[in-house]
Amino acid sequence: MADINSDFRVISTLRYDPGLAKEINNQDPHLELAVAPFYLLTYHRGRLLDAVSDFHWDAAISRIQQTTSAEKFAETLSAHLPDKSRPWRLRILLDHKGELTVEASPILSPLSSHIFIFPPQPSFSSLCAQNKDVIHWKLRLDTQPTEPSIFTKHKTTVRDVYNAARMRVNLPSVAAPVEVLMYNLNGEAMEGSITTVYFRRRVVDETYNSATVVDEWITPLLSCGGNSATTRRYALDTGICSEGVIRVDTLKSGEEVWLSNGVRGFMPAVLEL
Numbered sequence: 001m002a003d004i005n006s007d008f009r010v011i012s013t014l015r016y017d018p019g020l021a022k023e024i025n026n027q028d029p030h031l032e033l034a035v036a037p038f039y040l041l042t043y044h045r046g047r048l049l050d051a052v053s054d055f056h057w058d059a060a061i062s063r064i065q066q067t068t069s070a071e072k073f074a075e076t077l078s079a080h081l082p083d084k085s086r087p088w089r090l091r092i093l094l095d096h097k098g099e100l101t102v103e104a105s106p107i108l109s110p111l112s113s114h115i116f117i118f119p120p121q122p123s124f125s126s127l128c129a130q131n132k133d134v135i136h137w138k139l140r141l142d143t144q145p146t147e148p149s150i151f152t153k154h155k156t157t158v159r160d161v162y163n164a165a166r167m168r169v170n171l172p173s174v175a176a177p178v179e180v181l182m183y184n185l186n187g188e189a190m191e192g193s194i195t196t197v198y199f200r201r202r203v204v205d206e207t208y209n210s211a212t213v214v215d216e217w218i219t220p221l222l223s224c225g226g227n228s229a230t231t232r233r234y235a236l237d238t239g240i241c242s243e244g245v246i247r248v249d250t251l252k253s254g255e256e257v258w259l260s261n262g263v264r265g266f267m268p269a270v271l272e273l
Contacts, residue, residue, distance in 0.1 A: 008151075008156050012044040013089065013091045015087065015088075016081060016084075016088045020116060030237055036074035040234055042070050043233050043234060047228065047229070048092065049064045057095075060094050060095065064094070080102035093157070115267065123240065124241070124266075136177070137259055137268065139259065141248065141251065144168065147225075152190065153227065155227055162194070166180055174194060179259055182226075188225075188245050189251075195259040197257055199257055200215060200216075200255070200257070201216060218242060224245060229261065232260070253272060255270070
């Protein structure tokens with residue numbers, strides 16, 4: 001295990017894409033694409049700040065707090081873009097000394113291959129019909145549980161448990177549309193190795209003082225051990241899903257789920273058991 005004081009860095013990975021600005025919904029307060037075409041910019045700043053705060057890295061906390069607005073954070077990231085006219089995958093790394101590094105890699109997949117921006121009153125059930133070119137993924141269940149830790153709560157360079165899960169189900173490159181579903185020692189779904197996962201479940205709605213069974217999209221509770229990811233926060237804030245416990249013994253082969261991350265956006269998937 002890495003030394004919790006120094007021997008790793010916290011990470012957030014996001015998409016820069018000039019094409020995102022063309023899809024902007026000016027009524028959506030979550031995106032701030034008018035500032036710069038960074039996907040979920042303020043969510044990434046918040047994620048980094050939450051992580052370094054949990055690790056008690058005072059210098060790193062101060063470094064993130066210096067970017068006091070979306071504009072200032074965008075300026076910091078923009079300085080690392082080789083060409084602002086094309087899309088990039090930006091990997092932000094921050095160490096305990098407050099040193100921030102940004103790695104830029106070109107993005108080759110077209111914007112239409114994934115879903116990034118939700119319409120008003122979004123629903124996962126209707127997103128595919130509105131986005132004909134979206135790539136469908138496969139989701140495979142891990143063959144053994146993973147023990148949650150602060151390194152599954154936050155995204156860091158400590159990736160051993162994620163790499164092991166991918167190897168157990170023989171996943172190809174991370175560029176391939178195949179993912180592994182990880183679960184904890186209690187048999188509760190956590191997340192994918194590079195994605196948040198959303199499941200369709202029947203739940204009891206007691207909003208109006210009467211118990212009504214409704215279908216909802218559920219993402220695993222953070223207490224189950226998964227990561228507080230940027231797209232997860234966006235999905236919860238927009239109301240497209242809620243949180244709950246998803247037991248792996250309730251999963252069915254062939255059921256339709258959704259996945260998301262900060263570079264690829266949202267994509268439909270089919271569960272393989």
